[in-house]
Amino acid sequence: MMGLQLQSDCWLIWPVILPLSAALVAFLAKGQPRLSGLTGALLTALASGTLFLKVVNHGGGSYDLGGWQPPLGISLRGDGPAVLMVLMTAVTGLAISVYAGGYFQSRIAMGGKGRRHIVQERFFWPLWLLLWGALNGLFLSADIFNMYVTLELVALSSVGLTALSGKPASQVAAMRYLLASLLGSLSFLLGVAFLYKTHGSLDLATIQAALALSPPVALAMALISVGLMLKCALFPFHFWLAPAHANALAPVSAILSGLVIKGGWYLFFRFWQGFLPLVGDGVVVVLAGLGGAAIIWGAFQAFCQQRLKMLVAYSTVAQIGYLFIIFPLLAIGAGQGAAAVFYFAISHSCAKAALFLAAGSIFLQMGHDRINNLDGVRQILPITTFAFALAGLSLMGLPPTGGFIAKYMYLSLAVSQDSWWLVLVMVVGSCLTAIYICRAVSHVLSPRMVAGRSQVVVGASMEWSALALALVAILLGFIAPLPLGLFEVVG
Amino acid sequence: MTGNESTGHRRGMGLVPLFNLVMLVALFAALAWGYLAPVSGSSGLAHRVDAALVESGVESRVTAVLLNYRAYDTLLECFVLFLGVVAVWSLRPFRYDRHDPSPGLILSSLVRLLVPLMVLVGGYLLWAGSNQAGGAFQAGAILGGAGVLLLLTSSPLLSALPRGLLSCGICLGPVFFLMMGLAAMVLGRDFMEYRGEAAALAIVALEVVTALSIGLCLAALFGGRRPEAGQEGAGKAVPSQDGGEGR
Amino acid sequence: MSVPPALVYGLTGLFLFVAGLAGLISCAQLLRKILAANIMASGVFLFLVTIGHGRGGVIDPVPHAMVLTGIVVSVSSTAVVLALACRVQETANIHDLLKRRAGGDRE
Numbered sequence: 001m002m003g004l005q006l007q008s009d010c011w012l013i014w015p016v017i018l019p020l021s022a023a024l025v026a027f028l029a030k031g032q033p034r035l036s037g038l039t040g041a042l043l044t045a046l047a048s049g050t051l052f053l054k055v056v057n058h059g060g061g062s063y064d065l066g067g068w069q070p071p072l073g074i075s076l077r078g079d080g081p082a083v084l085m086v087l088m089t090a091v092t093g094l095a096i097s098v099y100a101g102g103y104f105q106s107r108i109a110m111g112g113k114g115r116r117h118i119v120q121e122r123f124f125w126p127l128w129l130l131l132w133g134a135l136n137g138l139f140l141s142a143d144i145f146n147m148y149v150t151l152e153l154v155a156l157s158s159v160g161l162t163a164l165s166g167k168p169a170s171q172v173a174a175m176r177y178l179l180a181s182l183l184g185s186l187s188f189l190l191g192v193a194f195l196y197k198t199h200g201s202l203d204l205a206t207i208q209a210a211l212a213l214s215p216p217v218a219l220a221m222a223l224i225s226v227g228l229m230l231k232c233a234l235f236p237f238h239f240w241l242a243p244a245h246a247n248a249l250a251p252v253s254a255i256l257s258g259l260v261i262k263g264g265w266y267l268f269f270r271f272w273q274g275f276l277p278l279v280g281d282g283v284v285v286v287l288a289g290l291g292g293a294a295i296i297w298g299a300f301q302a303f304c305q306q307r308l309k310m311l312v313a314y315s316t317v318a319q320i321g322y323l324f325i326i327f328p329l330l331a332i333g334a335g336q337g338a339a340a341v342f343y344f345a346i347s348h349s350c351a352k353a354a355l356f357l358a359a360g361s362i363f364l365q366m367g368h369d370r371i372n373n374l375d376g377v378r379q380i381l382p383i384t385t386f387a388f389a390l391a392g393l394s395l396m397g398l399p400p401t402g403g404f405i406a407k408y409m410y411l412s413l414a415v416s417q418d419s420w421w422l423v424l425v426m427v428v429g430s431c432l433t434a435i436y437i438c439r440a441v442s443h444v445l446s447p448r449m450v451a452g453r454s455q456v457v458v459g460a461s462m463e464w465s466a467l468a469l470a471l472v473a474i475l476l477g478f479i480a481p482l483p484l485g486l487f488e489v490v491g
Numbered sequence: 492m493t494g495n496e497s498t499g500h501r502r503g504m505g506l507v508p509l510f511n512l513v514m515l516v517a518l519f520a521a522l523a524w525g526y527l528a529p530v531s532g533s534s535g536l537a538h539r540v541d542a543a544l545v546e547s548g549v550e551s552r553v554t555a556v557l558l559n560y561r562a563y564d565t566l567l568e569c570f571v572l573f574l575g576v577v578a579v580w581s582l583r584p585f586r587y588d589r590h591d592p593s594p595g596l597i598l599s600s601l602v603r604l605l606v607p608l609m610v611l612v613g614g615y616l617l618w619a620g621s622n623q624a625g626g627a628f629q630a631g632a633i634l635g636g637a638g639v640l641l642l643l644t645s646s647p648l649l650s651a652l653p654r655g656l657l658s659c660g661i662c663l664g665p666v667f668f669l670m671m672g673l674a675a676m677v678l679g680r681d682f683m684e685y686r687g688e689a690a691a692l693a694i695v696a697l698e699v700v701t702a703l704s705i706g707l708c709l710a711a712l713f714g715g716r717r718p719e720a721g722q723e724g725a726g727k728a729v730p731s732q733d734g735g736e737g738r
Numbered sequence: 739m740s741v742p743p744a745l746v747y748g749l750t751g752l753f754l755f756v757a758g759l760a761g762l763i764s765c766a767q768l769l770r771k772i773l774a775a776n777i778m779a780s781g782v783f784l785f786l787v788t789i790g791h792g793r794g795g796v797i798d799p800v801p802h803a804m805v806l807t808g809i810v811v812s813v814s815s816t817a818v819v820l821a822l823a824c825r826v827q828e829t830a831n832i833h834d835l836l837k838r839r840a841g842g843d844r845e
Contacts, residue, residue, distance in 0.1 A: 013682050020570055021669060024662050027577060065563040067684035072539045074563045116583075123581035130574050137567065145804055149567045152811045153574060156818060160578030163822060168829040171582075175768070175826050178819050182775045183762060189808065190755060190782050194525060196801065197789040200535045219525030508764065515760050522752040526785075527745075535790070535798035552799035553806070561803060568807045575814030579821045585828060628806050705810075712817035715824065 011054050012063040012076040012140055014047040015086050019133035026125040034101055037125030041097035044132060048090035055083045056486065062142065070142065070203040077142035077205075080486035081342055085139040085266055088346045091472060092258050092353045093132050095465045099357050100124065100251035102461035106364065110457055120164055120249070127164070128255065131157035138263050144192050145202045147267055151188065151231065155181040158260050161252040162244050173243035180240045184230030184264075191223030208274030221275050228271075231264030234324060235294035238317045242301075245313040250360020253309060257316045258353030262345055265323050269341070276330060284327045291324030292425040299432035303439070308359045308369035311440055312352070315395065318429065319348050322410070325422055329413040339487045340409035347394055347402025347476045354391035354469035358384045361458045361466065362444065371440055375448040380456060383463040385444050390470035392437040394477075397430050402476025548690025550622040557626065558694045562683045566672065569664040569701060572708040576661050580717035594644040602640045609637040617702050621691075627698040631705025638710025657718065661711060664704025671697060748788040754781025768823045772816065779812045 022040020029036045055061075060079040064070065104121040134153035141147050159181070163174035192202070198216045199207045211217065233241040245256050276284070298318025305311040322344055330337040361384045362377055363369045378385040394401035407426065414422040540552050540560070547555040557565050594602075613633040620626030671693055672683040685693045754777055761774025783805045790801035 010676065010682065017669065017673075017682075020665070024573075024666055024669075027573075028658060028662055030658075063681070065682055066559060067681040067686075068543070068560050071536060072543060073560050120581075123577060126577050127574075127581065130570065130577070133570075134567075145561075145807075146564055146567070149564055149571065149807065149811065152815065153567060153571055156571065156574050156578055156815055159818065159822075160574070160581050163578075163825075164581055166583040168826075171822060171825050171829065175819070175822050178815070178822065179762070179771060179775065182815060182819070183759075183778075186755070186775070186778045186782055190522075190785065193782065193786050193789060193801070196535075197526075198530050202800070214530075215528035216525040216530065219521060511760065511764060515756050518759070519753060519756040522756065523749060526748050526752060535796075536800045537796045537798040540799055553802045556799050556803035557806060561800075564803075564807050568810050571811050571814045575817050578818045582821055582825055585824070586832070628810060709813070712814070715817075715821050 010063060011047075011051045012061070012078045013065070015044060015051055015090075015136040016076075016133050016140065018047050019044040019129045019136065023126045023129035023133065026129060030122060033122045033125045034104065037129065038097055038101055040125075040129050041094055041132075044129070044136075045090040045094040048086045048136070051078065052083050052087045052090075055080070071201045071206060074141075074143040074146050075203070076140040078140060081266075081269075081338070082139050084342060084346065084486055085262065086136050088262075088349050089132065089135050089139070089259055092349050092469065093255075095469045095472075096251050096254050096258075096353060096357070097128070099254070099360075099462050099465040100128070102459035102465070103249070103251055103360070103364070106457050106459050106462065116166065120166070124161070124164060124249070124251075127157050127160045128251075131161065131255065131260070135259060135263050139266060142204055143202050144195060144204055144207070147204075148185065148189050148192055151263070151267070152185055154260060154263050155185065155231070158256055161255065162248045164252060165247065165249045167247060169243065170247035173240070173247050176240045177244040180230050180237070184227040187223045187227035187230070189227075191220040191227065194220035194223065204270065204274075211274055211278065213278045221271065224271055225268065228264045228268040229290075232261050232268065232320060232323075233317060234320055235290045235297060235317075238294065238298070238320075241317055242310060242313040245316060245356075246307065246309040250357060250363065253313070253360065254353040254356035257313065257356055258349045261316065261320060262349060265320070265345070269323075269338075272327065273330075273338075276327070281328070287327045288325045288422065291321040291327075292422070292429075294318060294321030294324070295425055295429035296321075296432070299429055299436065303432065303436040306370055306372070308362065308371050308374065308440060309356070311371065311436060312355050312359055315355075315433070315436065316352060318433065319352065319395070321429070322348075322406075322426075325425065326410065328419060328422070329410070329417060335487055336409065337413055339484045340406055340413060342487070343402065343409065343476075343480070343484065344406035347406055347473050350469050350473040350476065351391040351394040351401075351403060354387055354466050354473060355395065357462070357466035357469065358388035358391065361462050362388075364462075365456065365458050371443055374440075374443045375446045377444040379449060381458055381463065383467050384458065387463070387467040387470040388444060389441050390467075391473055392441055394470070394473040396434045396437055400477040401474050402480075403473070405477050405480045546686050546690070548685060548687060548692075549694055551620060551624075551626070553624070554620050554626050554694070554698075557628075558697055559685060559690060562668075562672075562685075565701075566665070566668045566683070569668055569704070572705060572712075573661060573665050576708050576711045579712060579715060582716070584716055599644050602644045606637045606640055609633050609640075613637070613702065613706070617698055620698060621695070627702040628705060630698075630702040632709065634702060634706025635709025635713075638706055639713045642710060642713060657707070657711065660704060660707040662704075664701045664708070667700040667704075668697065744788050744791050747791075748785055751781045751783075751785030751788060754778070754784065757781070768826065772819050772823060775819075776812070776816060779808070783808055 019040060022036065022043065026033050026036040026040060055078055060083070062078065063076045065074050065076065067073070104117060104124070107117040108121070131154060134150050134157060138147060138150040138154060141150055155178070159174050159178045162177055163171050194216045195207055196202060198214065198220070199210055201207055230237045245253050248256060295318050298314050298321065302311050302314035302318060305314060323341060326337050326341040359369060361381060362374065365381055366374065366377065394403040397403040397407040407430065410426060411423060414426070540556060543560070544550070544552065544555055547559040549555050549559070613630040616625040616633060617627065617630040620629070675684045676682050758774045758776070758778030758781060761777065762771055765771050765774060786801045786805050786808070790798040
């Protein structure tokens with residue numbers, strides 16, 4: 001169709017194609033995986049940034065792959081939320097890539113068991129770039145079967161990354177992750193089959209335009225929802241998350257907690273946007289109830305943990321809840337709810353990735369991450385400790401961070417709708433977050449000195465990339481109007 | 492050990508399996524209810540597929556969907572296979588490597604007989620894919636099977652394979668797919684836009700290359716670990732597939 | 739009155755999905771879980787093939803293409819999960835051996 005528009009919208013494919021190509025290069029360039037990986041990450045981030053600027057300046061668009069229009073072919077859709085997620089992945093992903101470069105350099109320089117870290121790095125870059133490309137593909141996809149394929153790409157590469165550390169614990173965790181994820185994908189695929197059976201189309205927009213409540217559609221939505229809840233570890237399905245996230249290598253934990261979780265949630269949100277008008281209040285309250293349970297249970301579990309990375313991982317379980325309690329509030333306020341939840345997702349992604357990166361640096365420096373024995377880390381790693389505390393502030397939702405803006409929007413929506421139980425859950429959840437973050441921070445900031453490695457092994461790029469992400473999480477509080485305006489942009 | 496423990500564990504509580512059973516029956520009933528409910532006439536995409544078949548460059552409708560209308564899915568699918576190999580190779584090597592006993596006379600002579608035949612069948616399936624059932628994936632699966640047979644007998648053909656070729660072969664499918672898509676863009680079309688005569692050529696080329704690459708990936712997946720330097724055999728596969736290309 | 743074959747295939751596909759789910763939940767051994775997941779996948783694929791049929795005799799090729807793609811995806815993830823399971827099992831075996839040896843020493 002319209003030739004001119006297609007020319008300008010070809011920007012949509014580069015954030016998908018570039019990281020995938022870079023993964024191939026990084027796999028083949030056995031001697032220089034870091035160089036090709038970092039170059040690929042930089043190019044991908046540039047392409048994502050360009051796409052974002054294009055959409056900000058010229059409005060959203062869609063791109064028909066192969067020139068076939070949607071019901072027959074597959075199209076990519078670049079609207080406000082999609083490019084925001086792509087940009088979020090780019091910012092977080094770039095910082096994580098820089099960190100990973102420094103991380104593997106430090107690990108290899110430390111020596112240790114043979115060539116293990118060299119091999120780890122050789123496979124880290126292809127897996128991570130494949131994951132990045134798959135995530136971008138997932139965010140931009142407009143076709144429900146294509147979403148299934150990208151979901152599988154995301155899941156397989158995440159599992160590969162989880163198992164990369166080679167520890168038995170991480171392999172068992174990867175195993176559980178993969179099985180849970182397979183179950184989720186199959187449930188999703190069966191839902192896709194039901195949708196295709198009733199609507200004769202795989203294009204999400206076409207389906208949502210014609211959506212009417214009937215037995216197969218209700219069933220399809222149930223299957224798709226359960227599948228995606230498994231993927232993003234909402235409360236009853238959170239069993240696989242903490243061990244998988246906590247036992248992975250430091251950059252991998254940040255990738256999994258900051259980005260991968262958002263992929264499943266994003267699809268869930270996209271599907272429910274069309275489905276919300278059809279269902280009664282009861283279903284929506286159940287969703288929010290699961291989210292609330294996740295907030296309380298995850299925070300309680302995080303408080304009980306003895307290891308820093310486990311604490312951060314359970315905090316992810318809790319924060320996922322915030323992504324789901326928004327559903328009763330979406331119907332009101334003309335898009336404010338959507339803006340609030342995307343804002344939350346973005347600031348959580350930066351803050352959580354920063355927390356995991358900082359925790360990884362502390363682990364590397366001290367050789368362990370038992371919270372009670374981490375006293376005095378700030379004297380060895382001042383920047384990392386600062387980054388950890390800043391990211392913790394954003395997670396708690398203290399002003400002026402991005403987390404504060406998101407939670408403020410949530411609360412004002414809930415109050416305007418008289419959903420007092422949501423207000424209560426959010427306040428209790430935030431207090432619990434403050435408690436467990438303070439518990440960790442009070443140890444790392446304490447003036448007592450403990451014995452650790454005498455030599456500082458954490459490279460500068462590791463410290464500064466974590467701090468940069470934490471600063472972005474803070475900065476999001478100041479530039480709130482900018483991303484919020486993007487929600488009006490349609491594809 | 493773990494099995495014994497868990498069966499003992501399960502015998503202890505009889506209520507949980509019963510509850511599971513009830514839930515599963517309910518799930519099946521719900522699924523069947525959704526399946527049997529009458530649907531008001533949506534006709535699928537069959538008519539659109541047929542209407543555009545002339546432009547797509549192939550006669551087989553499934554192939555047209557796979558390699559033209561929804562070629563992007565197939566591109567990502569090639570990446571899934573590539574990713575599978577990368578993920579399997581990234582796992583830590585086995586600590587205790589068993590060396591399989593020698594394959595025996597029957598197996599090795601059977602392989603000598605079967606592998607050329609399988610290559611032939613693969614080539615035929617590739618060729619048949621343009622107008623009937625068959626195509627790159629079926630051919631790739633057969634070639635992968637041939638590779639598995641060669642791996643099982645640790646055939647000397649494998650150790651003759653130059654190192655590095657395997658990695659290139661595994662990347663070949665996705666690389667070629669991407670290059671064809673980008674070539675269409677260079678010619679002023681959309682990404683992966685093939686039409687008419689050019690489409691027929693492009694799809695044949697794509698089928699041949701992806702079939703080879705898929706065969707290699709499947710055999711490498713069967714190998715189950717990365718081929719280490721100096722350790723020939725496991726993971727390396729399928730040199731004879733070059734013969735399939737000649738068809 | 740005869741039952742249309744598509745109905746049988748569709749219901750069988752759904753049954754396989756549920757049966758695989760049952761196996762995935764209740765089997766303790768890894769290999770059985772993996773097999774169960776594969777049975778689930780087969781059920782979904784059979785169901786997909788079925789919905790391509792039976793709309794006035796016209797066969798819809800799109801679900802067929804989806805099944806082909808799905809099979810490749812499923813093969814790939816099965817390979818990864820099997821390779822992982824081998825490692826997990828090896829670690830468990832070594833643990834077992836060490837524990838037994840330690841026990842033997844004490845006696």
